Amino acid sequence: MQLRLIFAACLALASTPGCAADSLAETFGSIVATNGTIHLPPAVRSRWQHLGSWLVADPNAPGHGFHDVYTQPDAAAYYRRHGRFPDGAMLVKQISAIRHAQLTTGAADYAGDAKVWFVMVKDAIGRFAGHRDWGDGWGWALFEAKNPQANVSQGYVAACRNCHLPAQSSDRVFVQGYPGLHAE
Numbered sequence: 001m002q003l004r005l006i007f008a009a010c011l012a013l014a015s016t017p018g019c020a021a022d023s024l025a026e027t028f029g030s031i032v033a034t035n036g037t038i039h040l041p042p043a044v045r046s047r048w049q050h051l052g053s054w055l056v057a058d059p060n061a062p063g064h065g066f067h068d069v070y071t072q073p074d075a076a077a078y079y080r081r082h083g084r085f086p087d088g089a090m091l092v093k094q095i096s097a098i099r100h101a102q103l104t105t106g107a108a109d110y111a112g113d114a115k116v117w118f119v120m121v122k123d124a125i126g127r128f129a130g131h132r133d134w135g136d137g138w139g140w141a142l143f144e145a146k147n148p149q150a151n152v153s154q155g156y157v158a159a160c161r162n163c164h165l166p167a168q169s170s171d172r173v174f175v176q177g178y179p180g181l182h183a184e
């Protein structure tokens with residue numbers, strides 16, 4: 001209940017200082033409950049920095065869709081300075097349906113309605129050892145548009161770990177796709 005109130009306040013007053021997950025210090029306590037349960041941060045599209053996009057066009061691919069990745073502005077600024085994600089950084093990958101249109105630019109693909117959100121939460125001190133949604137320095141969660149309140153992931157090892165191994169050397173994040181992590 002308390003979480004819902006914080007979310008509602010943040011949606012109404014997006015620039016409120018200390019608003020849920022606007023600052024890194026707020027991650028643990030508002031988005032992540034004390035028992036390690038991860039919630040979907042509210043309104044990331046309008047409040048957070050867009051890092052980059054992936055287009056998985058093959059309809060038979062597991063990740064078919066338009067992927068947009070966001071993080072807190074503070075987390076992106078920290079990464080640009082130090083080359084790593086700080087404690088409390090969150091990465092949200094929103095997957096949307098792919099729309100097509102013949103425009104004056106040519107045949108264009110663009111993002112339609114959001115369908116799912118993949119979430120990673122940086123935990124630099126190992127807060128939730130043994131919790132199925134936490135491992136290798138991150139919390140891992142999955143939310144669907146039909147019920148964004150519920151994490152439907154089967155747990156980090158079962159649902160996320162193997163696919164993120166190719167990005168092991170960059171803290172399990174596919175940083176090559178995120179121009180927003182680099183100074184212009």
Ligand code: HEC
Nearest residue numbers: 054067091093118119120140141142153159160163173174
């Ligand atoms: C089928 C393989 C696969 C699975 C399963 C998978 N991921 Fe990913 N994930 C990727 C790839 C590849 C990317 C980057 C490229 C893309 O999105 O197409 C990515 C990107 C992400 C991103 C954006 C930041 C980054 O690391 O680049 C988040 C957040 C994320 N995944 C979270 C998760 C979570 C949480 C799970 C488990 C619930 C999960 N992923 C399961 C392959 C996977």
